[in-house]
Amino acid sequence: MSIEYERIVHIWKNPPNRGEMKDADLVAEGANPICGDKVRVFLKIKDGKIADASFTGEGCAISIASASLLLDYLKGKKVEEIENVGKEKVMELLELDLSRNPSRLKCALLPLMALKSGKIR
Amino acid sequence: MDVEKIRKDFPILERMVNGKKIAYLDNGATSQKPREVIDAIVRYYSEYNANVHRGVHKLSEESTVAYEDARRKIAEFINASEEEIIFVKNASEALNLVMYSYGMANVNAGDRVSISIMEHHSNFVPWQVLARRKRAKLEILDVGKEGELVGLEKASGSKIVSISHASNVLGTINDAEKICRVAHEGGGVAVIDASQSVPHMPIDVKKMDCDFLAFTGHKMLGPTGIGVLYGKKELLEKMEPFLYGGDMIIEVKKESSKWNALPYKFEAGTPNIEGAIGLGVAVDYLNKVGMEEIRKHEIELLSYAIGKLKDEVTIYGPLDARKRTGLITFNVAGVHAHDVATILDEDGVEIRSGHHCAQPLHDRLGLESSARASFYLYNTKGEVDRLVDGIKKVKRVFA
Numbered sequence: 001m002s003i004e005y006e007r008i009v010h011i012w013k014n015p016p017n018r019g020e021m022k023d024a025d026l027v028a029e030g031a032n033p034i035c036g037d038k039v040r041v042f043l044k045i046k047d048g049k050i051a052d053a054s055f056t057g058e059g060c061a062i063s064i065a066s067a068s069l070l071l072d073y074l075k076g077k078k079v080e081e082i083e084n085v086g087k088e089k090v091m092e093l094l095e096l097d098l099s100r101n102p103s104r105l106k107c108a109l110l111p112l113m114a115l116k117s118g119k120i121r
Numbered sequence: 122m123d124v125e126k127i128r129k130d131f132p133i134l135e136r137m138v139n140g141k142k143i144a145y146l147d148n149g150a151t152s153q154k155p156r157e158v159i160d161a162i163v164r165y166y167s168e169y170n171a172n173v174h175r176g177v178h179k180l181s182e183e184s185t186v187a188y189e190d191a192r193r194k195i196a197e198f199i200n201a202s203e204e205e206i207i208f209v210k211n212a213s214e215a216l217n218l219v220m221y222s223y224g225m226a227n228v229n230a231g232d233r234v235s236i237s238i239m240e241h242h243s244n245f246v247p248w249q250v251l252a253r254r255k256r257a258k259l260e261i262l263d264v265g266k267e268g269e270l271v272g273l274e275k276a277s278g279s280k281i282v283s284i285s286h287a288s289n290v291l292g293t294i295n296d297a298e299k300i301c302r303v304a305h306e307g308g309g310v311a312v313i314d315a316s317q318s319v320p321h322m323p324i325d326v327k328k329m330d331c332d333f334l335a336f337t338g339h340k341m342l343g344p345t346g347i348g349v350l351y352g353k354k355e356l357l358e359k360m361e362p363f364l365y366g367g368d369m370i371i372e373v374k375k376e377s378s379k380w381n382a383l384p385y386k387f388e389a390g391t392p393n394i395e396g397a398i399g400l401g402v403a404v405d406y407l408n409k410v411g412m413e414e415i416r417k418h419e420i421e422l423l424s425y426a427i428g429k430l431k432d433e434v435t436i437y438g439p440l441d442a443r444k445r446t447g448l449i450t451f452n453v454a455g456v457h458a459h460d461v462a463t464i465l466d467e468d469g470v471e472i473r474s475g476h477h478c479a480q481p482l483h484d485r486l487g488l489e490s491s492a493r494a495s496f497y498l499y500n501t502k503g504e505v506d507r508l509v510d511g512i513k514k515v516k517r518v519f520a
């Protein structure tokens with residue numbers, strides 16, 4: 001198995017930032033019906049910055065690892081920063097080049113897509 | 122049946138994936154093509170490409186003969202007559218043709234249409250749309266514990282009963298003759314989605330007594346973009362065309378037009394000529410090997426695979442190989458099907474993951490997704506072993 005994928009599976013086994021957040025300021029959901037992946041992301045926002053972030057959901061290793069890593073990356077950043085994150089950033093965080101794997105790229109982008117669709121309460 | 126010899130006819134089976142020789146186990150999605158089919162398409166374009174039914178010149182006569190020859194071969198393959206074979210682009214179009222041309226004209230408010238929960242979206246969505254538009258009732262027959270169709274008698278009295286001959290997820294082979302009998306006893310018509318059966322076993326539409334039969338060329342060694350709708354002549358004659366335009370008319374006047382004879386009434390516009398020719402050659406190839414032989418080979422592979430896998434994974438559908446087509450859908454506990462497929466792909470073992478265009482069935486089984494290995498005439502026990510090894514690796518990696 002490739003080292004990169006091994007890292008993904010390793011994260012999947014014990015993903016950081018997993019868990020529900022009761023007092024979140026932003027809750028957003030995304031689903032990929034083609035593969036049955038579902039994620040829900042939670043953000044706590046303070047002074048325009050992402051103070052805390054978490055997610056719940058089920059999916060393949062790539063979608064789960066992507067949620068973990070993306071939220072790690074965003075913590076402490078301004079909320080507007082979310083808009084600047086694109087697929088290159090997600091692939092960089094995953095350390096996986098999925099530019100020629102359109103189906104797996106969709107899995108990787110699910111958490112980001114969910115986040116971008118969310119509205120602050 | 123000499124599998125090693127057959128394998129030599131399929132150039133793609135030499136391909137390496139991630140440094141390993143490919144073990145192609147996604148035949149349920151599409152099959153590979155023998156060199157004869159590939160060559161026939163190249164020959165058509167290099168030697169006699171011309172539009173069909175439209176010219177008197179040499180090339181046009183040759184292409185028309187080849188196109189109609191393909192129709193004859195396909196008719197013989199399923200024991201139909203040539204005018205009952207309509208070339209379409211795939212099984213989905215064939216089913217839509219029946220829905221629009223027969224369904225829209227014959228189903229009315231309060232009528233009932235029956236399908237089953239194991240249908241592919243291609244044989245699910247068109248009927249859902251028809252029922253909604255006509256305010257008819259869509260009855261969805263259920264599956265039992267072993268993935269078998271249950272409650273078929275409830276379909277009696279439905280205007281249309283449209284059910285797959287073999288499920289692309291469960292593998293279940295349904296009793297098509299019985300489905301047709303039940304439909305007819307209640308005064309309805311039977312539509313059989315044979316996409317997963319025509320490639321894998323002998324089919325006789327007369328014996329089955331179906332009114333319509335849909336299948337798709339690319340799953341049976343043929344090219345993509347060509348499919349077949351068989352329809353009983355009496356029904357096709359009464360139906361309105363599905364698409365209008367060139368070729369499907371006999372006479373066009375300013376006020377109105379007259380439709381062409383069968384099957385041309387249903388083939389508007391320039392058809393997929395190389396597709397039909399390629400499919401004809403695919404049928405020649407299947408005949409040469411023998412459908413009974415192919416079925417036997419797949420039963421052998423299935424029994425072997427089920428024996429090795431049943432304690433490793435959860436298998437859906439009947440465990441008796443004689444009750445299913447050459448595919449096994451499964452899940453590895455706690456691992457998403459995509460991850461199973463990705464790990465297998467690393468070793469060159471190509472399987473499908475997802476919901477296989479059968480979301481209602483996955484919902485019914487309480488699954489988000491599943492993995493599927495599907496076999497064909499060129500697959501070997503050695504490839505099944507690689508599948509099993511790959512699954513063991515998945516379990517190690519994700520433990």
Ligand SMILES: Cc1ncc(COP(=O)(O)O)c(C=O)c1O
Nearest residue numbers: 211212213241243289316317337
């Ligand atoms: C049972 C069944 N019906 C219909 C189809 C649709 O075939 P096509 O995509 O060629 O229209 C498929 C294949 O995907 C199938 O497995």
